[in-house]
Amino acid sequence: MPDNVWVLAEHWRGKLSEITFEALALGRDLAAGLGRELDAVLLGHEVKALAGELGAADRVLCCEHPLLAELTPDIYAEALAQLARQRAPAVVIAPLTNVTLGVGTLLASKLEAPAINFCRDARVVEGKIEALAVMYGGKIECRVTAARAPAILGLWPGSRPAEAGRKSAPPAAIEDAPVTLAAPARVRLKEYIEPEMGEIDISAEQVLVAVGRGIQSQDNIELAEELAAALGGAVCGSRPVIDQGWLALSRQVGKSGATVKPKLYLAAGISGAPEHVEGIRASELVIAINSDPQAPIFNVAHYGAVADALDLLPALTQAVRGRKG
Amino acid sequence: MNILVILKMTPDVVEELEIAADGRSLDAGLLRMAVSEGDEHALEEALLIKERHGGRVTVLAVEAPDVDDALFAALAKGADRAVRISGAGLGLGTRAVARVLASVLTDAHRLLPVDLVLTGTQAIDDLDGLLAPLVAHHLGMPYLGIVAEVAPDPARRTVTVVKEYPGGVRGRFEIDLPAVIGIQSAEKPPRYVPVAKVRAAMKSERIDSALVPSLADTTGPLIEVIEMRKPEAAGRAEMIEGPPAQVADKICEVLAARGLL
Numbered sequence: 247m248p249d250n251v252w253v254l255a256e257h258w259r260g261k262l263s264e265i266t267f268e269a270l271a272l273g274r275d276l277a278a279g280l281g282r283e284l285d286a287v288l289l290g291h292e293v294k295a296l297a298g299e300l301g302a303a304d305r306v307l308c309c310e311h312p313l314l315a316e317l318t319p320d321i322y323a324e325a326l327a328q329l330a331r332q333r334a335p336a337v338v339i340a341p342l343t344n345v346t347l348g349v350g351t352l353l354a355s356k357l358e359a360p361a362i363n364f365c366r367d368a369r370v371v372e373g374k375i376e377a378l379a380v381m382y383g384g385k386i387e388c389r390v391t392a393a394r395a396p397a398i399l400g401l402w403p404g405s406r407p408a409e410a411g412r413k414s415a416p417p418a419a420i421e422d423a424p425v426t427l428a429a430p431a432r433v434r435l436k437e438y439i440e441p442e443m444g445e446i447d448i449s450a451e452q453v454l455v456a457v458g459r460g461i462q463s464q465d466n467i468e469l470a471e472e473l474a475a476a477l478g479g480a481v482c483g484s485r486p487v488i489d490q491g492w493l494a495l496s497r498q499v500g501k502s503g504a505t506v507k508p509k510l511y512l513a514a515g516i517s518g519a520p521e522h523v524e525g526i527r528a529s530e531l532v533i534a535i536n537s538d539p540q541a542p543i544f545n546v547a548h549y550g551a552v553a554d555a556l557d558l559l560p561a562l563t564q565a566v567r568g569r570k571g
Numbered sequence: 572m573n574i575l576v577i578l579k580m581t582p583d584v585v586e587e588l589e590i591a592a593d594g595r596s597l598d599a600g601l602l603r604m605a606v607s608e609g610d611e612h613a614l615e616e617a618l619l620i621k622e623r624h625g626g627r628v629t630v631l632a633v634e635a636p637d638v639d640d641a642l643f644a645a646l647a648k649g650a651d652r653a654v655r656i657s658g659a660g661l662g663l664g665t666r667a668v669a670r671v672l673a674s675v676l677t678d679a680h681r682l683l684p685v686d687l688v689l690t691g692t693q694a695i696d697d698l699d700g701l702l703a704p705l706v707a708h709h710l711g712m713p714y715l716g717i718v719a720e721v722a723p724d725p726a727r728r729t730v731t732v733v734k735e736y737p738g739g740v741r742g743r744f745e746i747d748l749p750a751v752i753g754i755q756s757a758e759k760p761p762r763y764v765p766v767a768k769v770r771a772a773m774k775s776e777r778i779d780s781a782l783v784p785s786l787a788d789t790t791g792p793l794i795e796v797i798e799m800r801k802p803e804a805a806g807r808a809e810m811i812e813g814p815p816a817q818v819a820d821k822i823c824e825v826l827a828a829r830g831l832l
Contacts, residue, residue: 319714348703352704362698388595388698502736553818
């Protein structure tokens with residue numbers, strides 16, 4: 247069917263990703279708005295067994311090829327471009343995760359189609375797709391339209407609850423969608439490197455004191471460690487702190503790091519870029535301390551204080567110690 | 572190894588961002604521009620490769636406010652050549668920037684042949700696409716992003732890179748050269764260069780200029796921003812105000828109420 251809504255069904259190491267279901271939920275809304283059907287596009291090698299979990303779609307287009315065994319952007323985009331030329335979708339939703347990033351842009355480039363990156367939401371307005379995109383590290387959002395079809399939407403995690411895109415019944419139709427791909431691949435996965443287990447598993451911690459760029463220097467990490475000790479929790483950090491080498495890689499929260507779900511996440515000097523926020527959404531209580539009143543972390547936190555983390559962390563440590571006697 | 576690093580100037584988000592009167596763009600007059608963070612890491616990785624394997628690092632940037640400072644800083648850090656592209660106009664989207672870069676790279680600016688093109692995995696203003704895959708597409712080169720280590724093997728015409736996956740998992744890839752790599756983070760934090768050294772570079776070095784014709788956009792814009800705004804206050808945190816000791820006390824009350832103390 248032309249003009250359908252497509253969701254690129256992300257799977258990695260044998261499992262469909264959460265964002266696939268989030269994207270299906272969003273895709274269903276767009277399909278309803280356009281009066282069209284929702285197709286899940288499943289690319290891979292010997293992946294048909296996963297199609298049964300994609301019942302939220304009207305149809306699964308199953309594209310199997312040995313060169314699609316591991317996701318490399320070049321080949322996945324080429325396969326998708328071939329399918330899109332044959333079937334002319336109106337919208338293609340491609341996740342912006344570490345697994346799939348780059349595929350949407352390459353697809354748009356091959357098709358000379360509009361790409362809208364950083365989408366947090368999308369809707370249909372007067373028959374046209376309008377996306378809500380988040381730019382500048384979460385500080386600005388914009389409403390964006392595409393001049394023509396297909397609109398390639400790069401989707402952040404968290405646009406819809408994944409549950410809304412899960413259905414126990416299998417999809418009504420599973421169609422084979424063959425493509426012709428030329429070997430050899432120019433990008434080849436040689437091996438996966440498993441993370442070295444740190445001295446702690448932050449994803450299992452109940453209380454986390456997280457530090458970001460606002461902590462300013464490695465010496466100041468101690469302020470967070472003292473508070474974490476007083477609260478009976480652990481210290482973790484956002485990307486800039488890990489990149490500086492101030493905390494071990496095992497302490498990283500966010501896109502490339504851990505997804506955490508503590509009872510308390512206290513973010514000190516963390517601006518709240520989408521890549522970080524995606525890792526903390528399941529936290530029961532988020533308290534943010536940042537000197538910038540416009541920091542996007544305050545849109546995510548339950549409680550916030552505009553303050554220099556270097557002043558507030560010691561004050562908080564002292565207050566916690568006082569209460570605990 | 573001929574390594575090309577693409578630097579892009581993006582608004583410094585440490586500063587307050589204001590929406591322009593048209594309601595669809597940032598107020599350019601108030602912006603402070605800085606090299607996109609990922610691009611700083613790409614430059615660092617290129618300099619590390621040069622130190623380990625030899626070679627030549629060329630930095631390339633499209634004209635933008637403060638771009639010369641960024642290019643001189645790159646020269647001061649150890650880049651061999653800096654090229655500024657002018658004539659294409661200011662404030663281009665990433666799709667247009669990619670086309671401009673590709674036109675310079677296939678033209679007579681002595682930038683070819685190139686073995687590796689490095690740039691950031693993504694920039695905070697890459698609304699209409701990511702630069703690295705776009706450039707790769709235009710040049711017909713393979714691409715991989717979210718890369719944190721790059722080790723070229725010039726003899727075999729390949730490069731081994733490490734890409735980040737979720738949950739701390741990484742993947743080791745082999746890629747045929749020439750290739751375009753989107754860098755997430757360099758193996759070391761980007762080196763610091765003292766202002767005095769940048770000033771010295773401004774006196775002793777020069778920036779080459781590559782002039783391109785302004786982009787005749789035959790197809791019209793592919794996307795249109797109809798509104799730009801600061802995120803709505805809905806769901807915003809309950810703010811606690813006062814001096815540190817007072818804020819600390821109030822936070823303790825919140826924690827105590829939830830049995831966290």
